Amino acid sequence: MPRVFITGLGFVTSIGNDAATVTRHLRELRHGFEVYPPFQQPDIPCKVAGTIKEFNTDSPDPEDWTFPARYRIKRELLRSMAPNGLYAHCALLQALEDARLTDADISNPHTGLYAASGGSPFLTHHHHDRLLKVGVMRCSPLGIVASIVGTLNFNLVAAFKIQGASCGFSSACASSAHALGYAFDDLVLGRQRRMFIVGAEDGNLDAILPFAGMRTLSLQTDPNLASRPFDVARDGFVGTGGATVLVLELEEEAARRGVRPYAEILGWGQASDGYNVAISHPEGNGSAAAMRHALQASRVAPAEIGYVNAHATSTLIGDISEARALRAVFGEAAPRLAVSSTKALTGHGLSLAGAMESAFCALALRDGFIPGNAHLRNVDPECGGLLFPRTTEDRPAGLVLKNSSGFGGANVAMVFKHVA
């Protein structure tokens, strides 16, 4: 079977806007949370978010946005972007540079782009408000492509002249993991030779606050305590946005260009709970099945896995389901299985989460460390029976399993391997 490698990464995240900073913050367990000004109103119960630094996208007019001067983006491209489009554009520029790709490598029929974001509730709101107030004929002609789900792929494919496969994925918090999985399949099947996987979210009030209606957001006011996956005192997730891009290439492409990959993708699996629109299966049945499928497809035994980057978002029910699923899949190996959720540092990136955390796994595999569990003091007994390193361990994981789960009980698991 053809081998697939991760050869480039790009980040605009709450814990850093480049691979070096992100790596350092993963190692040092420094979170990206702040008291988020738009939440500081009496009728808004949550107060903290994983904020994006160096960027300001508060205005609905992209020409008001500020971002680091190293990114030069023409108005012609900016005008159709949502905040998540800007983050993704910058992360993709990083990833292309990181992978040392030429224009010809990027724009050809064998190079595609899969993307995932929840669209932009912020701009949807803005444009609909304007439509109702001043009439549709005075609305921006690009309001739709800036707002709807798919805005990421529309913008990036046009801006970077992508000619291969392109589409968007929509399975909520499993979206960009699905994008990664199907991109892997396209490479293995010989449909494409290189794929860009993009996850991004606005991460602003309009994107995060609706989850408070489900009572899934942490109400903690202290940024140091807000996101505590697997802790007995956890009280919900902390929202975040940003973007992450992974460059996937077939072995021969990576070899031809002489780049050193971050990691190899061995395979992936998915399964659904078939249970509830928003609540994860209490025993984590779908998640367990996804992990088993991924291990089987990768021809890896559970005991060979050195680290699991959990989906665990710090919600009461979700973390327990995943812990149960892990115990079921890993059996006797479970007590020695290093598990952590990097959402303790970043917050939950929704559609971005799968790609962002897969990229974290790639960094950990390349640099030989296992991110610890930040903010975890007392493990919830319901989540017990697993190894939760409290600090980052400087040892190579060898093989890494990455879980993602989304609304409707969609579960995805990926298996990554260290490249010698």
Next chain:
Amino acid sequence: MPDAVSTSSSAVKPLPTTPKPFAPEDEVSLREALKRCSPSTFEAAVQFRKTGNAEHVPAVVIGVIERFVEPDLRIRLKDADDDLRLIEDLGIDSLTMMEIVILVEDVLQMSINNEELRNLRTVGDVKTFIDCKIRGLPLPRPTRFIPIEHIGAVMPIQPPFLFLNEASVSSLAANGKYKITGQEFFLQGHFKDNPVMPASIMLEALGQLAVLYLLEGAPTEPGKMVSAQMIFFTGCEGVRAHRVCKPGDILSLSIKPKRMKMPLATFEGSIRVGQEKAVIAEEITLTYGFVEAASAPVPINGAEHLGATGAAQNAVPAPTPLRAAVTA
């Protein structure tokens, strides 16, 4: 309202027949709308909204266009003539055009129909278009490409004395091309063993382009059309030749009406070969006259099908506003 098209957009405000009182809150929203335009654009917009004086419209329109043009291309708008092309010269695509229109609509409190936008190709087209909308005049005919067959069909001058291979005509100007083949009969003697296009013939070519403008682009009176049999040369001034033109050269001709008052039409004209100046004529004056139009005016949209429908239909020009040509 004189033009039916603008009544179809019911969602937006109709043209004000008298200027509405310009309230302080209007100025605030106007300033916000034009915050990325030059201060002079804002000032012109305020003056227009206060007085309804259409003299301020071109400054507003150019200011809005400038705001949407990439910074490195904005220099082209400085001292730009009306022939500056929106797509080719300024990089404005149809979506940007829409952004320009939405802002102009907002600022000038007018409505523009999508159908009306298709024919706007140059800065001059846009200025004239907005001006006609403001004044409630019928829309001018857009710049049209006129192929050789049609030139031959409408022109009183015929080969071997016709020196236009192709032309485009708007209500503001006409441009044409002529390739010197070397087969022109007069080149046998002008000069001996050294064929050079006579300057007098080059002036003739400019005059022919002006004739085409009178027939195809010039404003007329209702029910009247310019008669091809009544156009004659009366005079020229400030003619200078800058470059020897020989077989193989492609002459790029352009004329613009300077004054039109029956029965005299005065144009300025120039010929280039590539980027090189060949001939300048400060003034070429023709005399012309009207005859009764044979049938009802052709709708403006009919101009799009010029090539297909041929000369008969287009020999009857649609009424065009006097203003469009006189301001040139």
